[in-house]
Amino acid sequence: MNITEKILAKASGKKTVHPREIVDANVDMVMVHDLTGPLAVEAFKKIGVQKVWDNQKVVVILDHQVPAESVKAAELHKTMRQFAKDQKLRIYDVGRGGICHQVMPEKGHVVPGTVIVGADSHTCTYGAFGAFATGIGSTEAAAVFATGKIWLKVPEAIKVNVTGQFQKYVTPKDLILSIIGRMGVDGAIYKSAEFTGPTIKSMSMAGRMTLCNMAVEMGAKNGIVEPDETTRKFLEGRTSKALPNFESLKSDKDAVYERTMQFDVSSMEPQVACPSSVDNVKPVSEVGNVPIEQAFIGSCTNGRIEDLRLAAQVLKGERVKDTVRTLVIPASQEVYRQALNEGLMEIFTDAGAMVCGSACGPCLGGHIGLLAAGEVCVSTSNRNFIGRMGSTQASVYLASPATVAASAVTGKITDPRKLEAKA
Amino acid sequence: MNMKIKGKVIKFGNNIDTDVILPGKYLILVDPYELAKHALESLDPAFPEKAKKGVILVGGKNFGCGSSREQAPLALKYTGVKCVLAESFARIFFRNAINIGLPVIECKGISDAVETGDELSVDFEAGKIENISRGKSFQANKLPPLILEILSDGGLIENLRRRINKK
Numbered sequence: 001m002n003i004t005e006k007i008l009a010k011a012s013g014k015k016t017v018h019p020r021e022i023v024d025a026n027v028d029m030v031m032v033h034d035l036t037g038p039l040a041v042e043a044f045k046k047i048g049v050q051k052v053w054d055n056q057k058v059v060v061i062l063d064h065q066v067p068a069e070s071v072k073a074a075e076l077h078k079t080m081r082q083f084a085k086d087q088k089l090r091i092y093d094v095g096r097g098g099i100c101h102q103v104m105p106e107k108g109h110v111v112p113g114t115v116i117v118g119a120d121s122h123t124c125t126y127g128a129f130g131a132f133a134t135g136i137g138s139t140e141a142a143a144v145f146a147t148g149k150i151w152l153k154v155p156e157a158i159k160v161n162v163t164g165q166f167q168k169y170v171t172p173k174d175l176i177l178s179i180i181g182r183m184g185v186d187g188a189i190y191k192s193a194e195f196t197g198p199t200i201k202s203m204s205m206a207g208r209m210t211l212c213n214m215a216v217e218m219g220a221k222n223g224i225v226e227p228d229e230t231t232r233k234f235l236e237g238r239t240s241k242a243l244p245n246f247e248s249l250k251s252d253k254d255a256v257y258e259r260t261m262q263f264d265v266s267s268m269e270p271q272v273a274c275p276s277s278v279d280n281v282k283p284v285s286e287v288g289n290v291p292i293e294q295a296f297i298g299s300c301t302n303g304r305i306e307d308l309r310l311a312a313q314v315l316k317g318e319r320v321k322d323t324v325r326t327l328v329i330p331a332s333q334e335v336y337r338q339a340l341n342e343g344l345m346e347i348f349t350d351a352g353a354m355v356c357g358s359a360c361g362p363c364l365g366g367h368i369g370l371l372a373a374g375e376v377c378v379s380t381s382n383r384n385f386i387g388r389m390g391s392t393q394a395s396v397y398l399a400s401p402a403t404v405a406a407s408a409v410t411g412k413i414t415d416p417r418k419l420e421a422k423a
Numbered sequence: 424m425n426m427k428i429k430g431k432v433i434k435f436g437n438n439i440d441t442d443v444i445l446p447g448k449y450l451i452l453v454d455p456y457e458l459a460k461h462a463l464e465s466l467d468p469a470f471p472e473k474a475k476k477g478v479i480l481v482g483g484k485n486f487g488c489g490s491s492r493e494q495a496p497l498a499l500k501y502t503g504v505k506c507v508l509a510e511s512f513a514r515i516f517f518r519n520a521i522n523i524g525l526p527v528i529e530c531k532g533i534s535d536a537v538e539t540g541d542e543l544s545v546d547f548e549a550g551k552i553e554n555i556s557r558g559k560s561f562q563a564n565k566l567p568p569l570i571l572e573i574l575s576d577g578g579l580i581e582n583l584r585r586r587i588n589k590k
């Protein structure tokens with residue numbers, strides 16, 4: 001079996017499972033946020049059970065419309081606070097957490113080998129830790145609250161084998177964009193994407209999280225990486241839960257894959273996903289002259305300390321172009337704090353960027369930093385669909401923190417390596 | 424719920440994502456009828472008006488990709504969409520639709536075989552789709568019994584309530 005099959009077999013009390021088999025899995029952790037939570041609460045109340053099945057296994061995170069930007073959002077937050085209080089649930093409120101997918105692993109809620117569902121499509125991020133994690137809807141989250149179980153179809157797996165060493169300013173974001181470009185937005189629909197190979201083994205947790213985060217953008221049910229020493233180091237001191245034996249979470253030599261894809265990053269250029277589809281990916285050299293009005297560095301894809309360091313490295317001693325507004329949003333309070341300690345905030349503010357509080361921000365076009373008609377934004381987030389970040393007539397380009405930072409300086413989409421060469 | 428329906432088609436293309444079905448800025452709305460006023464407005468502002476009398480939505484590949492927002496199928500359901508047929512669905516959208524009692528069926532070849540305005544009849548149990556306007560019928564992927572049961576109860580919550588009360 002491969003790692004995903006091993007986890008699902010264990011969670012459903014079986015020795016083995018096969019692709020396309022439907023299993024009834026025990027859930028180890030379920031997460032809802034401020035936009036999906038209220039619907040889940042409403043649905044839960046209709047089921048007619050009084051208490052969630054296990055209050056230690058339900059986490060509420062306020063991150064999307066945070067701090068409340070409208071009375072309506074404030075009401076949603078109030079609903080979630082009340083529910084968390086009534087049910088005695090762990091809640092990460094304004095100023096205590098940050099973006100759900102950063103907070104979950106940071107606060108030790110993600111353990112290798114477990115089954116985690118979340119009412120948010122990027123729940124697949126936790127696959128970076130060797131967990132089976134996937135997004136569900138609000139009603140389904142309510143059903144999990146009540147029963148602690150979920151039916152799942154065991155996915156067929158695609159092996160993504162990555163070799164080679166990244167060039168300077170080429171990042172895991174560029175890799176995942178190039179993978180999605182090749183696979184297409186429906187290339188892995190219903191499937192599991194297992195990232196493996198020497199490049200993944202030497203990759204930081206931050207990089208693995210970026211890869212798994214965007215697995216859903218090619219339709220995958222989950223993205224996953226075998227846990228190793230890097231995983232263990234990250235989790236040390238964060239979780240009090242016992243870690244499983246990582247050997248038992250390795251894909252068997254004879255594990256079956258629907259197909260294997262090879263990627264060599266050695267000569268890879270920075271990549272850009274052009275409007276309005278995540279698979280409309282081009283190397284930065286082929287994007288042409290694209291002036292921008294906004295640059296956004298943040299989100300659950302690229303708002304980690306490693307990402308901010310990279311952006312700061314590009315922005316240090318530079319000024320962002322006066323025609324560009326640049327937003328930097330650390331993915332969590334912890335990242336925020338660390339960026340402060342390391343002096344990154346100074347670099348950003350000196351460069352003329354605006355640093356906002358840890359939250360989803362403009363990523364989903366619901367809160368701060370929206371775009372007007374005709375405007376162009378280059379963003380480190382994960383979606384560039386029509387209307388995603390504001391006006392339906394705005395365009396969004398997706399790229400790495402290095403590319404976004406370089407573009408903020410020049411005012412048009414720019415290869416960070418070129419900016420450096422000029423300096 | 425009626426396991427056979429009839430209705431007129433409104434057709435869209437491939438990769439209709441949930442940001443297009445219901446933009447993120449409306450997620451603070453809680454009333455499904457309010458959500459419905461904005462369904463698919465970025466592709467066709469008149470869609471909610473057109474769907475009012477009850478329609479069958481036909482999509483291409485990867486219908487409903489993107490965010491896990493359940494408000495997307497909810498908005499469709501409350502505009503008057505009776506069911507969605509597509510070449511393939513994004514998995515979260517597929518589950519969400521079933522869970523809120525909006526039937527969704529995968530049917531290869533459907534998007535080439537129907538046009539907006541055609542009248543279809545759909546039999547969920549048999550997986551049979553008939554294009555009445557063109558006199559053609561298709562066999563879609565049959566929904567497994569578990570899903571049919573949820574749909575006939577009207578959604579996952581109703582289904583769960585019935586099962587819990589039975590115990």
Ligand code: SF4
Pocket residue numbers: 064099100101120122299300301359360363364381382
């Ligand atoms: S940062 Fe963006 S993609 Fe991530 S959870 Fe928030 S809205 Fe969703």
